[in-house]
Amino acid sequence: MPNQSLMLDQVFQALANPTRREVVQLLGRGPAAMTELARSFKMALPSFLQHLQVLEKCGLVRSQKTGRSRVYELAPEPLEAAEDWMKAARRHWETRFDQLDSFLLSQKENT
Amino acid sequence: MPNQSLMLDQVFQALANPTRREVVQLLGRGPAAMTELARSFKMALPSFLQHLQVLEKCGLVRSQKTGRSRVYELAPEPLEAAEDWMKAARRHWETRFDQLDSFLLSQKENT
DNA sequence: TGAATACTTAGGTAAATGCCTAACCAATCG
DNA sequence: CGATTGGTTAGGCATTTACCTAAGTATTCA
Numbered sequence: 001m002p003n004q005s006l007m008l009d010q011v012f013q014a015l016a017n018p019t020r021r022e023v024v025q026l027l028g029r030g031p032a033a034m035t036e037l038a039r040s041f042k043m044a045l046p047s048f049l050q051h052l053q054v055l056e057k058c059g060l061v062r063s064q065k066t067g068r069s070r071v072y073e074l075a076p077e078p079l080e081a082a083e084d085w086m087k088a089a090r091r092h093w094e095t096r097f098d099q100l101d102s103f104l105l106s107q108k109e110n111t
Numbered sequence: 112m113p114n115q116s117l118m119l120d121q122v123f124q125a126l127a128n129p130t131r132r133e134v135v136q137l138l139g140r141g142p143a144a145m146t147e148l149a150r151s152f153k154m155a156l157p158s159f160l161q162h163l164q165v166l167e168k169c170g171l172v173r174s175q176k177t178g179r180s181r182v183y184e185l186a187p188e189p190l191e192a193a194e195d196w197m198k199a200a201r202r203h204w205e206t207r208f209d210q211l212d213s214f215l216l217s218q219k220e221n222t
Numbered sequence: 223t224g225a226a227t228a229c230t231t232a233g234g235t236a237a238a239t240g241c242c243t244a245a246c247c248a249a250t251c252g
Numbered sequence: 253c254g255a256t257t258g259g260t261t262a263g264g265c266a267t268t269t270a271c272c273t274a275a276g277t278a279t280t281c282a
Contacts (some may be wrong), residue, residue: 225281226279227279229278230277230278231276232274233272234273237269237271241264241266241267243263244262244263245261246260246261247259247260248259249257249258250257250258251254251255
């Protein structure tokens with residue numbers, strides 16, 4: 001895994017936008033061509049293409065050109081990577097719960 | 112839940128940065144004051160403060176001022192929300208697996 | 223009280239983001 | 253072939269982001 005951190009940067013960045021998240025959801029239902037996807041949004045096509053490119057650059061989406069149409073499909077691996085990171089972060093917090101208790105207690109004692 | 116989408120925007124945006132992700136990880140081990148946290152980074156303090164403010168604005172972190180120091184702690188709820196969104200996205204993809212098979216098949220048939 | 227510590231505010235810059243229009247291919251359709 | 257359809261490139265613009273330095277304010281220490 002070369003530069004895991006940069007990869008997470010890109011995935012989270014990609015998901016930090018409602019248009020792109022909606023595309024991910026749409027593609028969850030199955031592959032679709034660009035204009036087909038674009039119909040759901042009130043955006044100029046070049047702007048929309050940029051979003052697709054952001055998704056593709058970070059690997060959340062793959063595409064393939066057939067004839068004059070380009071078909072996109074979801075690639076859930078990066079989604080998993082991001083999910084794993086979050087899970088780990090939360091896990092730390094949870095296993096530290098007792099420590100939190102004693103911290104709050106020590107605060108009280110200092111009063 | 113007022114404007115769930117905006118909330119996800121902010122959480123994902125917050126996590127799309129290595130410094131902020133590291134802060135989240137650090138706080139997973141327990142609460143810490145600002146300068147204490149800042150020691151792990153080679154950044155000017157005002158710059159670092161901005162990161163903490165981004166984290167706090169989206170609810171990933173809470174803080175409280177005591178005397179002259181401000182103590183931060185992790186708040187894992189938004190993390191959970193983001194995780195849930197991802198889980199749902201992946202779930203769609205998974206339940207659609209058979210449809211993918213038939214799609215690829217139909218592509219082949221068109222050759 | 224004066225100095226040190228811990229954070230805050232103000233203001234500035236370079237690069238990235240999100241959007242647009244106009245114009246340009248390339249594959250079909252009539 | 254000429255027009256249409258589906259996608260792409262180029263270029264521009266306003267806003268946001270990620271950083272910085274300099275100069276505060278507010279506690280606490282000596």
